[in-house]
Amino acid sequence: MTPTLNLWLIPVLPLAGAAINGFFGKKSSRTAVSTIALVFCGAAFAWALRVAWHFSSVSLPYQEYLAHWIRISGFTADFAFYLDQLSLVMLLVVTGVGFLIHVYSVGYMWDDPGYYRFFSYLNLFMFFMLTLVLANNYLLMFIGWEGVGLASYLLIGFWFTKDSAASAGKKAFIVNRIGDFGFLIGLFLLIQHFGSLNFADVFEKIRPIAPETAGAGLLTAIGILLMVGACGKSAQIPLYVWLPDAMEGPTPVSALIHAATMVTAGVYMVARSHVIFERAPGALTVVAIIGTLTALFAATIGITQTDIKKVLAYSTVSQLGYMFMACGVGAFSAGIFHLMTHAFFKGLLFLAAGSVIHAVGGEQDMRKMGGLRTYIPWTFLTMGIATLAIAGIPPFAGFWSKDEILWKAYQANWIYWLIGLVTAFITSFYMFRLLFMTFFGDYHGHQVDAHGHARPAHGHDDHSHGEPHESPAVMLVPLMILAVLSVVGGLVGIGNGFEHFLAPVFGTGEAASAAGEGASHGMELLLMFVSVLVAASGAVLAWVLYVSKAYLPQKIADTLGGFYSAVLNKYYVDELYAALFVKPLVDGSTHILWQGVDRKVIDDSINDAADGALHVSDNVRHMQSGNLRSYAGWIAAGSAVVIAYMIWLGVGR
Amino acid sequence: MVPLSYYLVLSGILFACGVVGFLIKRNIITIFMSIELMLNGVNLSFVAFAAHWHALAGQVFVFFVMVVAAAEATVGLAIIIAVYRTRETLNVDQVNLLKL
Numbered sequence: 001m002t003p004t005l006n007l008w009l010i011p012v013l014p015l016a017g018a019a020i021n022g023f024f025g026k027k028s029s030r031t032a033v034s035t036i037a038l039v040f041c042g043a044a045f046a047w048a049l050r051v052a053w054h055f056s057s058v059s060l061p062y063q064e065y066l067a068h069w070i071r072i073s074g075f076t077a078d079f080a081f082y083l084d085q086l087s088l089v090m091l092l093v094v095t096g097v098g099f100l101i102h103v104y105s106v107g108y109m110w111d112d113p114g115y116y117r118f119f120s121y122l123n124l125f126m127f128f129m130l131t132l133v134l135a136n137n138y139l140l141m142f143i144g145w146e147g148v149g150l151a152s153y154l155l156i157g158f159w160f161t162k163d164s165a166a167s168a169g170k171k172a173f174i175v176n177r178i179g180d181f182g183f184l185i186g187l188f189l190l191i192q193h194f195g196s197l198n199f200a201d202v203f204e205k206i207r208p209i210a211p212e213t214a215g216a217g218l219l220t221a222i223g224i225l226l227m228v229g230a231c232g233k234s235a236q237i238p239l240y241v242w243l244p245d246a247m248e249g250p251t252p253v254s255a256l257i258h259a260a261t262m263v264t265a266g267v268y269m270v271a272r273s274h275v276i277f278e279r280a281p282g283a284l285t286v287v288a289i290i291g292t293l294t295a296l297f298a299a300t301i302g303i304t305q306t307d308i309k310k311v312l313a314y315s316t317v318s319q320l321g322y323m324f325m326a327c328g329v330g331a332f333s334a335g336i337f338h339l340m341t342h343a344f345f346k347g348l349l350f351l352a353a354g355s356v357i358h359a360v361g362g363e364q365d366m367r368k369m370g371g372l373r374t375y376i377p378w379t380f381l382t383m384g385i386a387t388l389a390i391a392g393i394p395p396f397a398g399f400w401s402k403d404e405i406l407w408k409a410y411q412a413n414w415i416y417w418l419i420g421l422v423t424a425f426i427t428s429f430y431m432f433r434l435l436f437m438t439f440f441g442d443y444h445g446h447q448v449d450a451h452g453h454a455r456p457a458h459g460h461d462d463h464s465h466g467e468p469h470e471s472p473a474v475m476l477v478p479l480m481i482l483a484v485l486s487v488v489g490g491l492v493g494i495g496n497g498f499e500h501f502l503a504p505v506f507g508t509g510e511a512a513s514a515a516g517e518g519a520s521h522g523m524e525l526l527l528m529f530v531s532v533l534v535a536a537s538g539a540v541l542a543w544v545l546y547v548s549k550a551y552l553p554q555k556i557a558d559t560l561g562g563f564y565s566a567v568l569n570k571y572y573v574d575e576l577y578a579a580l581f582v583k584p585l586v587d588g589s590t591h592i593l594w595q596g597v598d599r600k601v602i603d604d605s606i607n608d609a610a611d612g613a614l615h616v617s618d619n620v621r622h623m624q625s626g627n628l629r630s631y632a633g634w635i636a637a638g639s640a641v642v643i644a645y646m647i648w649l650g651v652g653r
Numbered sequence: 654m655v656p657l658s659y660y661l662v663l664s665g666i667l668f669a670c671g672v673v674g675f676l677i678k679r680n681i682i683t684i685f686m687s688i689e690l691m692l693n694g695v696n697l698s699f700v701a702f703a704a705h706w707h708a709l710a711g712q713v714f715v716f717f718v719m720v721v722a723a724a725e726a727t728v729g730l731a732i733i734i735a736v737y738r739t740r741e742t743l744n745v746d747q748v749n750l751l752k753l
Binding site for chain 1: 679
């Protein structure tokens with residue numbers, strides 16, 4: 001018998017937390033606020049664990065109907081939830097990592113005046129993200145999709161008194177809307193041609209369709225449109241520009257939303273729609289190319305950044321590119337595997353970076369750090385583990401997932417593999433660069449006035465700052481747990497265990513590639529060896545450039561000249577977008593829509609109509625002479641006309 | 654038997670007298686009497702039709718019109734007295750406060 005899982009509790013619990021903190025948090029103490037946030041988020045995690053515990057005893061995919069939503073002449077979208085292996089993985093990652101980040105935030109945000117607001121938003125985000133993950137139809141998923149966008153907007157602009165934070169929030173929101181436009185049109189096409197948005201129904205109807213190998217058809221169009229949506233949410237070329245700016249938000253937000261969970265929603269959506277993509281090779285190729293290019297492109301920008309969070313942001317974009325590359329070559333389970341390990345180590349990296357920023361009193365510029373490993377050993381240790389994980393050094397988590405992706409990419413097309421490998425090298429290089437610049441060498445913090453650069457809402461600048469100081473335990477414990485997960489998280493992938501777990505979702509395509517795998521096992525080992533070598537050499541290069549011969553980077557930068565400054569300025573993509581899209585839009589809106597249409601057409605027509613009415617009335621009012629007999633005369637004359645007309649009618653007949 | 658048309662012509666003449674009186678007279682009382690004349694002109698046509706068609710409804714109507722006219726006369730005279738008390742005139746051309 002299938003036990004009742006009550007999946008609906010998982011999203012609703014954080015919603016309750018958000019509501020309580022949002023409505024009553026202002027008057028509550030910090031302890032009460034954090035207790036409520038942690039209890040509700042923790043309860044969701046506990047419930048997710050319970051679901052995982054009973055997972056083997058339910059028939060999959062498990063569907064749970066909660067309430068009616070939309071039912072119009074054959075089209076149905078309900079509040080209903082859908083659980084299979086894929087959503088279970090996402091569920092555990094989101095609630096687990098989310099809970100750890102909640103715990104961390106208790107320490108990190110303690111001195112912020114918007115404490116209750118922060119936790120309310122954070123819980124709200126959890127609600128929407130879990131709705132996204134658990135939805136059983138695209139429309140409910142879209143609700144979650146938009147909801148996380150909203151939470152992201154609120155949290156990026158959390159310090160809204162800062163202009164840059166407010167505009168970064170707007171930028172994220174607007175860029176995401178562009179992606180959502182594609183997503184929505186994809187959904188409309190699905191409704192038009194398949195009459196449903198329920199995953200089960202849609203996929204049932206699509207399965208018999210043959211792959212569109214020759215030319216592009218309906219499924220390719222839908223696939224590409226969904227991909228556009230995923231590009232926005234998951235920060236892929238050309239819509240990645242919002243993610244680096246999103247670092248204006250508090251660091252736990254960057255960890256939770258802009259690294260571990262929300263930005264992976266696009267990958268989840270593509271993986272969820274794998275039935276569509278598998279029958280649309282054209283769309284898959286687009287996914288793979290965009291993913292590969294994004295991975296390389298963002299990684300190169302990551303090399304030159306000096307803001308610790310910006311490096312991590314570009315690294316996130318790059319890693320998301322890996323996931324898309326995996327999905328694009330049909331290795332959806334590898335993509336989800338990397339999504340999971342990435343959630344661990346990138347969440348950890350951001351939290352550790354937050355701990356560093358906390359330690360040095362709000363400074364984010366790595367050039368003003370250095371030598372911190374003696375001051376904050378625990379942060380150093382955990383961040384080191386995360387760096388090893390993301391660089392792909394065995395046996396850390398990132399190695400297993402990244403290697404899986406590279407291997408699948410190699411099977412599909414060696415060019416993907418080659419670019420992926422180059423990216424892996426760059427990744428390793430810039431991550432170790434970050435580590436060395438931050439923790440090795442001498443501390444540069446004394447030379448500058450750290451107070452001037454303190455985050456506005458960060459209270460630590462008051463009591464600082466002779467020495468950087470280690471963070472409190474409430475921040476360190478989540479770091480350590482995530483560090484452990486970053487070490488062992490990849491082990492589930494050994495022997496394709498993770499792939500087999502997800503096989504019921506992704507079906508036969510995976511099984512076929514698994515069959516081909518045994519034949520070339522030696523090749524796989526060789527590639528694995530190459531990628532480890534590449535990762536290690538990236539680390540060594542970083543050591544040479546940033547520790548042993550620290551004068552070299554400047555020289556190299558000078559030699560490269562224009563190219564270096566192009567990379568430093570993020571290839572001028574923001575400027576390009578501003579010139580191509582933003583400026584024409586603003587100018588057009590100002591001169592044509594505002595001054596032209598709004599002022600001249602709409603305002604003037606209304607004003608003229610009012611003036612005309614006034615003018616006419618002014619003339620007509622003289623008819624009101626006040627002379628009783630003239631009124632009576634008008635009435636009599638009118639009656640006479642009516643009577644004459646009636647007589648005429650009578651005579652005419 | 655007097656033909657119906659005679660009654661109707663008389664009724665029309667009475668009504669026209671009322672209208673003309675209403676339009677050319679300035680004294681409120683006279684105007685008031687003109688109104689009564691119009692009402693009774695109409696009454697006459699009602700009873701004429703009622704007799705001609707042997708239908709009772711017209712006669713019933715006349716009773717209603719007379720009752721309403723009586724009520725109107727009461728109210729109207731009261732207004733006229735009030736106007737005279739405040740303005741000391743019965744000339745309608747001087748009762749023009751509503752004029753803009």
